[in-house]
Amino acid sequence: MKVFFHIDLDAFFASVEQLDNPEWKGRPVIVGGLPGDRRAVVSTASYEARTYGVHSAMPLSRAVQLCPNAIFVRGRYRRYQELSDQIMAIFGNYSPDVTQLSIDEAFLDMTGTERLFGRSEDAARRIKEDVKGQTGLNVSIGVASTMYVAKIASGLHKPDGLTIVKYGEEVPFMLSLPLEKVWGVGGKTLKRLRDSGLFSPQDIYGKSEILLRTIFGESTGSFLYQAVRGNPGMTFGEQAKNHSISSECTYDFDLTDRYAIDTALMELSMNVLYRMHREQVKSRTLALKIRYEDFTTVSIQETGEYSISNADDMFERCKRLFDKKYESGRGIRLLGIACEKVFSREMEEQKSLFDFGNEKKAKIEEAIYAMQDRHPEIKIRKARMLKGKE
DNA sequence: TCTGGGGTCCTAGGACCC
């Protein structure tokens, strides 16, 4: 029998702000933007703010209406990462098998740790005390024999919760949930389920896998069948095989001017390139995303014969994709680029016979990135990106 | 109320090959 813990930090970003600004404790704190920031959304709301109906992903303007007296902050992601690292290290004291899911949650495989830490409940309480003692933050923990059930359990009694689903109780547990708590079922699937007369996990449980696959498609059908039984084949922790690196930006005002668009594409290129350097990876596939003022979103991607070698190369590819896709005259609220299917720089790759120029540029940029790593305070940018900034 | 940014995975259709 396996034992998994899923541990989730409660209202993480907002809690960090209350921790570092003790006078904010007990007051509504909203991370995501300042009142007046156009097009911002709520990243995290403290529990005090949630009582006003504020929640993640809500437009910030709405949050300001609901809770005008809240403390608004844009967020300090370095600080959040620092605390996250510290807490993940604490988890490592309890299990050799820690799978981090995101900045604020992780799975611990606790199978066979009873002799070291006692019963699950005792181990969970020790972890909660450790995190609280060393960082001042609260976590919620779910315990179950599958990662999937543990994940759902941790969310049931937040904040500072501990929910244990006993071995053998997985199915009744799943069947006791409202459909919205079934992880992996979002708004669209919820509607499709209801349109098909399925309103609860029990309704799904009563249907055959064949039927569910016929209605919802192979993948979603099988997922639903397994999910209400508490054990869909989750691939948490396995290395994704199509890793991608992306950067996107929603602009305060719609872009229409070509120079501004090119500058934006350049900036996104530099972001992605820098992160590819840090991860020591390359990519042959570049994707571009355009969101127009009416929120319709289009994308185009191209896989080249050779990998992207330097900023100029990337910028040229961006512009080509953009020209292919852009419907001239429309306002652009968001631009994004991504390098898909990245692979390790060490991997052999066919080289063009004529890329001496590119290789040289790549070497120079490598040196610049390396310098930026050593001196993050120095910002090196293409000349056009300095306009109106420094 | 007017919708972020960073990801992963799935689907359907087309190109191409045998």
Place this chain on the structure above:
DNA sequence: TCTGGGGTCCTAGGACCC
């Protein structure tokens, strides 16, 4: 001449998660 089936790769769009 008017047409199969399987496999692989690529692309655009969409669902979902934190």
